[in-house]
Amino acid sequence: MAGSKATIRNRIRKLRFDKGEMTQLELAERVGVTRQTVNAIEGAKYSPSLEVAFRIAEVFGLPLEEVFQHGPVEE
Amino acid sequence: MNTSFEEKSAWITAIGLVVVFGIYCAVAGQMLVGGVTEALPFVPVFTLAVVLLVALLVGGHVAVAIASRPDGRDERDRLITWRAEHDSSWLLGAGVIAAVFCLVLPIERGWIANGLLAALFLSEIVNYALRLYYYRRGL
Numbered sequence: 001m002a003g004s005k006a007t008i009r010n011r012i013r014k015l016r017f018d019k020g021e022m023t024q025l026e027l028a029e030r031v032g033v034t035r036q037t038v039n040a041i042e043g044a045k046y047s048p049s050l051e052v053a054f055r056i057a058e059v060f061g062l063p064l065e066e067v068f069q070h071g072p073v074e075e
Numbered sequence: 076m077n078t079s080f081e082e083k084s085a086w087i088t089a090i091g092l093v094v095v096f097g098i099y100c101a102v103a104g105q106m107l108v109g110g111v112t113e114a115l116p117f118v119p120v121f122t123l124a125v126v127l128l129v130a131l132l133v134g135g136h137v138a139v140a141i142a143s144r145p146d147g148r149d150e151r152d153r154l155i156t157w158r159a160e161h162d163s164s165w166l167l168g169a170g171v172i173a174a175v176f177c178l179v180l181p182i183e184r185g186w187i188a189n190g191l192l193a194a195l196f197l198s199e200i201v202n203y204a205l206r207l208y209y210y211r212r213g214l
C-alpha cells in the first residue's frame with residue numbers, strides 16, 4: 001500500500017492507566033521484560049514476541065486482540 | 076533516564092572501539108608510512124590496543140553498573156544483538172576475502188595484517204552503531 005506500512009498497534013498505555021495507573025516498571029516485572037522494552041512496545045518501536053504479547057494481555061485480563069491490533073498506519 | 080544497561084553497554088563498547096581503533100590507526104599508519112611492512116612489529120601495538128580496550132570496557136561497565144543496577148537482558152536485547160551482528164558481519168567476511176586475494180599479490184604482510192585488523196574493528200564498530208540505532212529508532 002503506497003504511503004503506509006503494516007504495524008502492530010496497542011492500547012497498553014491506556015490499559016495501564018485504567019488499571020490503577022500501573023507503571024511501566026510494574027508491567028515489565030510482571031511480564032518478565034525490561035521497562036525499556038515495555039516503553040518500546042508502547043511507542044510501536046518494537047513488536048513483542050507472541051509469548052510476551054500473551055503475557056501482557058494476561059496481566060490486563062483481556063484477550064490478545066483487545067490489547068494488540070494489526071493494521072496499516074499512514075506514514 | 077530511558078536507557079537500559081544493555082544500551083549503555085553498547086555505548087561504552089562503541090566509544091571504546093572508536094577510541095582504540097583511532098589510536099591504533101594513528102600509530103600503525105605512521106609505522107606503515109615510515110616503511111615498516113612486516114607484520115611482527117605491529118604485534119606489540121595491537122597487544123597494547125587490546126589491553127587499552129579491555130581496560131576501557133571494564134572501567135566503563137563497572138562505572139555504569141555502580142550508577143544504575145543492571146536490569147538484565149530480554150528478548151528485545153537479544154533480537155537487537157542478533158540483527159546488528161547479522162547486518163555487520165559481512166564487513167569482516169569481505170575483509171578476510173580481500174586479504175586472501177592480497178596474499179597472491181605482491182603486497183607486504185604488514186599491510187595485509189592491518190587490513191584484516193581494520194576489517195575486524197570496522198565490523199565491530201558498525202555492529203555496535205547498529206545496536207544503538209535499533210535501540211533508538213526501533214526494530
